[in-house]
Amino acid sequence: MAMNLAKATDFHLPGLTDARTWLIQNIKVEERHLFWYQDWALGFGLSVDQLNQSCPPPAMDAVNHFLWSTNYRSGLAEGIAATNLAIEWATSDWTVQVYKGINNYRNRTDVVINTQTVAWLRAHALYDDVHPYEAKELIKRLCHDNPQLQAKALHAAEQGLAYYELALDECYKIQLAGHA
Ligand SMILES: [Fe+2]
Numbered sequence: 001m002a003m004n005l006a007k008a009t010d011f012h013l014p015g016l017t018d019a020r021t022w023l024i025q026n027i028k029v030e031e032r033h034l035f036w037y038q039d040w041a042l043g044f045g046l047s048v049d050q051l052n053q054s055c056p057p058p059a060m061d062a063v064n065h066f067l068w069s070t071n072y073r074s075g076l077a078e079g080i081a082a083t084n085l086a087i088e089w090a091t092s093d094w095t096v097q098v099y100k101g102i103n104n105y106r107n108r109t110d111v112v113i114n115t116q117t118v119a120w121l122r123a124h125a126l127y128d129d130v131h132p133y134e135a136k137e138l139i140k141r142l143c144h145d146n147p148q149l150q151a152k153a154l155h156a157a158e159q160g161l162a163y164y165e166l167a168l169d170e171c172y173k174i175q176l177a178g179h180a
Pocket of ligand 1: 030033124
């Protein structure tokens with residue numbers, strides 16, 4: 001989002017100023033999410049050190065490389081489509097499902113479920129789900145009357161989802177192997 005914010009300088013373009021304001025606010029929201037994510041991991045028995053030293057396998061890390069590449073090279077609408085439409089939207093969807101099932105862990109002695117350890121999950125399942133819809137409206141304005149930009153933004157969103165799917169499939173595969 002910071003890379004996309006750096007591109008938001010052509011103030012005469014439709015939706016540009018609003019996209020800039022929105023990115024700044026969204027980045028501010030993410031400030032807390034780092035700590036909430038750590039709390040979630042701690043609740044499930046991971047240390048901050050383990051998190052910091054994690055090295056995702058290539059299939060899981062590919063989405064990160066895609067996002068760096070797209071946000072570095074592409075235009076503003078494409079960057080927002082890849083990051084905030086594809087990734088934030090899909091994250092909203094899966095966190096809703098995981099949040100529903102989180103109570104199943106309450107009886108586990110090795111897991112701590114409380115307000116703090118589910119804050120990240122709760123925020124993404126309940127509060128942050130307006131971000132993708134807002135992103136969609138911003139992209140529509142940024143690409144207004146420009147079919148070429150529209151096609152690029154759509155492609156970026158589709159690619160983002162495909163890379164995210166790759167990461168989640170890999171995560172699932174590792175999880176299954178761990179239980180085998
Ligand atoms: Fe977040």
